[in-house]
Amino acid sequence: MAIKPSKGFIYLLIVAVFVFGVPSEAHAEPSYAKYGRAAMQETANRYPDANIIDYKYEGHFETSGARNEERFRLWLRGSGGEFGVRVHVYVAADTGQVRNVELEEIAR
Incomplete structure (x- = not known):
């Protein structure tokens, strides 16, 4: 004789699959994250005695047919x-590879 699961158990199992098994966009890494890491690394290299205390993504800008800018x-x-x-x-438009990183101080 087989054991039949209750309707409540089946409902909880379905909910658990959707809650834990389906990736959420809230946890997805933003598309600019790898460029942000490059920006922070280059800044840390240029200013080794300073700490980065805030970070803001200013946006994606198309600069030419061959490259784009993440600021x-x-x-x-x-x-x-x-x-x-x-x-x-500066990022290659076709591959998304970082081509150049430029820094400018904006306030002191």
Whole structure:
């Protein structure tokens, strides 16, 4: 004689599959995340004595047919005080590979 699962058990099992088994967009990494990591790494290399205390993605900009720009603004705190850095990450339009990273201080 087989054991029949109750309707409540089946309902809980279905809910559990949807809650735990279906990836949520809230947990998905944003499309610009790898470029943000490149921006933070380049900034840390340029300003080794400063700490990055804030980060903002300013957007995606099409600069030419061959490359695009992902722009970030980082706020740093160092021994001389706080200052901002705008980071331009230039990316190959066809492959998405980082081609160049430029930094400019925007406030001190």
